[in-house]
Amino acid sequence: MKVQSPLEVYNYLPGTNCKECGEETCMAFASKLIDRSKSLDLCKEILDDSYKEEYEKLKEMLSPEIKEIIIGIGDKAVHVGGEDVLYRHQLTFYNQPPFAYDVTDVMDEKEITERVNFVSNYKKFYVGSFLRLDMIAIRSVSDDPKKFAECVKKVKDLTELPLILMSFNPDVLEAGLEVVKDKRPLVYAANEDNWQKVAELIDKYKVPVVLFSPDLDKLASLAKTFVEMGMNELILDPGTYPSGKQLMSTFERFIKLRRSAIKDGNKDVAFPIIGIPAIASLVSKGKDELEQAISESILTILETIKYGDLLVFHNIAPYVILPAIHLRFNIYTDPRSPVRVEPGLFEMGTPDENSPLFLTTNFALTYFTVKSDLESNNINSYLLVVDSDGICVEASVAGGQLNPGKIKEAIEATKAKEKIKHNTLVLPGLAARLSGSTEDETGMKVLVGPTDSGRIAKWMEDHWQTKA
Amino acid sequence: MDKMTQLLKLLENTDTIELNEFRMDFEELELNIMPAIQQVVQTAQRQAQQAEIVREAILAEEFKPPIYNYPGEVAEVQLGAGTRKPVFLGGQKALYRFEEPQPNPPVVTFDVFDIPMPGLPRPIREHFEDVMEHPGDWAKKAVKDFGANMVTIHLIGTGPKVMDKTPQQAAAAIEEVLQAVDVPIVIGGSGNPEKDPEVLEKAAEVAEGERCLIASANKDMDWERIGNAAKKYGHNILSWTQLDMNNQRELNRKLLKVVEMPRDRIVMDPTTAALGYGLDYAYTNMERIRLAALGGDDELNFPMSSGTTNAWGAREAWMKESPMPEDSEWGTRDFRGPLWEIYTGLPLALAGVNLFMMMHPLSVRVLKETTQALLGMIEGEKVDISNWIKEV
Structure with missing residues (x-):
């Protein structure tokens, strides 16, 4: 958010102290808007046409530094991004990165059903409520539009969780989109090669899309291109690599993107970032169970803390999920208000x-x-x-x-x-x-x-x- | 040409119209032709977009890496001297490697105890069962088999309610460890506020000149006596406070001003709370301390230590299964413990911790490898991810 002082906000509010927002004064309301504990739409007067200009101005002033994107529909829809700060003590982090777990269009029906049901029903009690998992990512391994569409249909019938449709082949993506076009899925992904065709799909189906490039110049250019075309529900994938110097660069790209967006005001990259811990299995596939768990966990830790806004996993072993959901909760807990129980x-x-x-x-x-x-x-x-x-x-x-x-x-x-x-x-x-x-x-x-x-x-x- | 025709003409002949820059006075238009215009505009917009899609990508400005300058820097502390191979902590002048090369990767010190510790979780005990009777053997195994950079000898047995060992007995355990290994050592007390000063003083004396880390000076006990002993016998001091940056600053100030401890001989332990049990407080406290140090706060610019072993206190790390019937399965207990320790340590490495006190060989290995990888010290297996969707 660009403003720091309630006074800057107050100048655009009606100033009538009508109390309809639940605050005693417009000034008090202004400070709640600044710390994001209240939303502008609670001010009835400013919604009036006569305040249109002020409303637009405030909307712009109060919008988070990082674009907030909604994926899915109804109760299970997830909010991605919407962050304002680099360090949680500066305010708080807002939207816990949704955790998505993968299925593929070459898995048999039983495996798909088991995985989807497990993710949909997962829960862990923690400080008074249950931690849960959020999304299903459907990967096209077959590269066959028909197979992919069938898989998407199966998953859609099994769960209400929001979906990510994953392929670099636009024809495959379109086949999947046709099945769930009313569910507001996330499309993964547009890259250097396919972006024109993916853009046509995004324009047609009006859904959010991931842009993929480990080259930050190219990634920023892709984002700028999509924005110029009028598509601004974007999520950035700067590439997740599992080990060694590639891992180091992965970690640094996430930090550079977020810093550039929040501190340097680089609008081209002021979008949520997607991390893919699932990629760990490219190197750990043949190794023993615990090694596989660890390599995906390392990526999970790095990307949960710095600055993944949506994460995609492959490993659904319960002991892998357990620490991950606690870390996410801890890092996204609002440091301003202690979590309390009933005395x-x-x-x-x-x-x-x-x-x-x-x-x-x-x-x-x-x-x-x-x-x-x-x-x-x-x-x-x-x-x-x-x-x-x-x-x-x-x-x-x-x-x-x-x-x-x-x-x-x-x-x-x-x-x-x-x-x-x-x-x-x-x-x-x-x-x-x-x-x-x-x-x-x-x-x-x-x-x-x-x-x-x-x-x-x-x-x-x-x-x-x-x-x- | 009237404005309608102008508009239509415009839309017909161009494929790159930017409607947000379009200016037109609609007031003179009849209300009943508005829908028609709207439709034309929408179609044109769609056409314009599609027309744009086939063109070249629009180049953003070159991505400028966000690199900053920091007025402060973290003190560099040498652990180990005399018969020890030295290890260095701290010395950071920036938050990230891409801003400034980072000296001294994080170091792990293995926990060793002066008594056999029957209460240790099984996944740890099974690695050390054969050496737990002798702290020297225990230390040797940690260094030889598990690549410990350092070992911590915890003088738990001196606790009045544990075995009430005398300071002389504690000193014997320390000599045993010093002779068994040549890595630097951390010397920890039992946590008893009455007895620790006496025990740590004696320990400092027998380890004179070895530049150990004496753990710890804290506000609940006679920090001055412990600090003075560390100073007198040529050791470093661990300044331990509980999750409060201001208390940390105050204790550091006392060690600097009252004990007159040199700046390159203080390490801080701002307290580690386990994942799920206050890690958020520990993480943010440490992150703020490191940011303050780099920002020029010269009462907080010391290397940090983490008692990562605290992770094993989390029930998720050691309980056989969830006590909550509604919970989904927690999974194999033997895997949960080491993962919980990794999940507590690695976040704190990102917050700036330089020294990790740890217990499980696997967690130690992962923490070392990962932090070294993040500093570019490990080449690693290169992969091509351009087709990962199909290959995972």
């Missing part, structure tokens, strides 16, 4: 009146870690989660979001005292300095637990068994 009193295992009562904050990561530590060690207990505005123990003790008053309120609201007969509360080690004041405030005996919940089991041996 309250939770039973870990099957506690009784002699079980310990632990306390932690409602910072999601802390909560789920403590919970996992208690459960995996079979420690039957109560866990009191205090509302610390989603801040971790150490920081919330320092910042005052966790204090004896809050602890007392939480104990009263949850009737925690009635669950136990020992009247003892275990504070996290990092909240040790609240122990005296918490005893005074709550009238409970306070014990100080370990600084890491991973050591609760050991702590129990030393401090609890003797008591119970």
Whole structure:
């Protein structure tokens, strides 16, 4: 986004403070527009024709540095790109790169069905919800338009996930597009040789397209050409190579493209980037299972962090997917707002009146870690989660979001005292300095637990068994 | 000629019309002929596009690589002296290799313990089972069989609640390791704030002149005593803080001002949280520290170290299967652990980490190879990807 100060935005807003957007003033709304927590269409007045000029101007001012492209339709549609910064602490990264998994038009029906169903149904619980996979990439290995169309049809009947149609042969692409033309698939790809013909298809079917060239001059020229032709839903593939110096250049091309677009304002390359970790199998195909997993994982790590906006995979082994979806989530978590859980009193295992009562904050990561530590060690207990505005123990003790008053309120609201007969509360080690004041405030005996919940089991041996 | 005819004439005779530059006063046109115009315009637009498609590609300006200058640079720290073969950390003057050649690729130090560590995850234990009774043998195996650049001897056994070994016993373990290998070593305590200063002081004394990395000075214990011992006996000091750039700056300042540690003898550990358990905080904290260093912040411009071994604390790395019945399969546990360590270490390498404390031989190999490849040190297998769609 080109603007930094809310004042620049405010100058184009109606300035009537009508509150319809949910903000008290137009100035407050302006700052929400800047940090992208609200969208311009919430301003009813500016949608009026009399503000047309201002609206257009604001739209332009507020559009992200990297074009945002939607692939697919309905609930499962994915947003690709739309990024504004090079480093996540400068604001946040916005759209998690969708993960696409491949099938080919030479796989048998059973394999296609298994792969597509696996990807469509995959889920992993993490900080309160499920991580999932997003797309299917259909590669034409046969180079036969008819075979490709049949494969696309099969996949279309199996899943609602958005699709990528992959071939460098325009006739094959067209056969696939005919089957899913109303599903807004992504076309992969136009290159130096086929771009005129692919452009005709893009013009005809009005779908987004990937431009492929590992030569950044040629890639930028392809993009400029497509934009001049009036097609601007573009994704760039600067080429993914699996090893050695080619891997180094791959990593650097991704960085150069994104830096050039965001920092140097190079509009020719201000488009999302697609990474193809699947290409790892060009070198790892014959190797053992773990080597294959590792070579695709290396590309996944590099391209998730710097700066892939859409990734295509070949390996669907669960242990390969598991770390990848966590890395993506971590890197795209908004660093401005801590992830939090509902405060309250939770039973870990099957506690009784002699079980310990632990306390932690409602910072999601802390909560789920403590919970996992208690459960995996079979420690039957109560866990009191205090509302610390989603801040971790150490920081919330320092910042005052966790204090004896809050602890007392939480104990009263949850009737925690009635669950136990020992009247003892275990504070996290990092909240040790609240122990005296918490005893005074709550009238409970306070014990100080370990600084890491991973050591609760050991702590129990030393401090609890003797008591119970 | 009226304007309608002009328009039609124009559209008929040209194949490169740019409609966004087209100017026409529509006010004088009758409303009822607008749809007709629209249709003509749309057709013309389609024709114009198609006409353009067959022409040559439009050349963009030559792609200018975005290369920047940085006012600051990361201090270069030498690990190992005396009977050790030295290893160097840091010295970076730019963020990326394409901006400025990067000195000193990342280094891995293998974790070795002064006790057999029954709690280590099986995929690690199976590589070291035969040497765990003797830290010297353990260190030797890490260097000889697994190509360790360095080893870390963790004096876990000195913990009052572990085996409560004396500083003298700890010193014996260190001497054993020093004699077994000639790589630089990191000396770590048990984490007990009362005992570590005494243990690390003694350790520094017996390793005098070997330029070890003493791990660590942190704000929860007597950092001054530990820092002074490192300084007195010719070692480097690890400045450890918890995921807070400002605390890191403050502790570094104390080591510089109070202990008067030379600038080329400080390494920072800004804390590593595992993938899925705060890696985002660790990553961003380190990335910001490195950007600050290159930006000229002379209280943060030291090499960084990562306790990548923390990855093994993630349940996804060690649990047999998911405790959540709704989860899809997690897959082979023996593969998850090393991958989790790679997924924790490699992102932090991209954030600027120079020294990795690691445990699994495979993760160590992958981290070293990948970071060296990114610096252009490995030729690698060349492939042609122009037809990858069919060949993968």
